[in-house]
Amino acid sequence: MAEAICDIKGIHINPTMLKIFLKCKGIEKTIIITDSYVTPGCEKNKKFNMPNGIEFYAKNGVNYQSKSGHITGSAMTMDLSVRSMIKHTGIGLKEAILMSSFNAAKIIDLHYRKGSIEVGKDADIIAIDEKINIFATIVEGEMIYNRL
Structure with a gap:
C-alpha cells in the first residue's frame, strides 16, 4: 500500500505524477490521505x-x-482530497471512496469492522452527493452531523 496526499492544486503530488503513481500502485493499493x-x-x-x-x-x-x-x-479535509484525486486522475467516485475508506481500514487491520458497509461492521457512513458535498455523518450507527 502507498499513500497519496491529493490537494486541489497538485502541490503535494503533481497531477501527472499522481496519474503515474496510481497506474503503478493501482486502486487496491492506494490510500487517499490528508496530512x-x-x-x-x-x-x-x-x-x-x-x-x-x-x-x-x-x-x-x-x-x-x-x-x-x-x-x-x-x-485540507478528506472530502477535498477525494475530490482532488478524481479531478487529477479521472477515476470514478466509487474508486476514490474505496481508496479513502476500505484501503485505509485495511492498512491498519480494521477492514473487518470499518471501511465498507456490510452486516456486522460498524455503521460508519457519510451521505454525499456526486460533487462530494457532505450531508450527513454517522459513526457507529449514531448521526453526528446532519444537513439532510
Missing part, C-alpha cells in the same frame, strides 16, 4: 505556531511557514 492538522475548518488568514515555535498559516488547503513560505503540511 492535515489544526487548520482544517479554521478561519482564513489565522496563524498558528508549531511546538517548535515556527509560525505557519493555511492557504488553499496547504500550510505554509510564515517566514520562508515552505510547505509545512496540509490544511
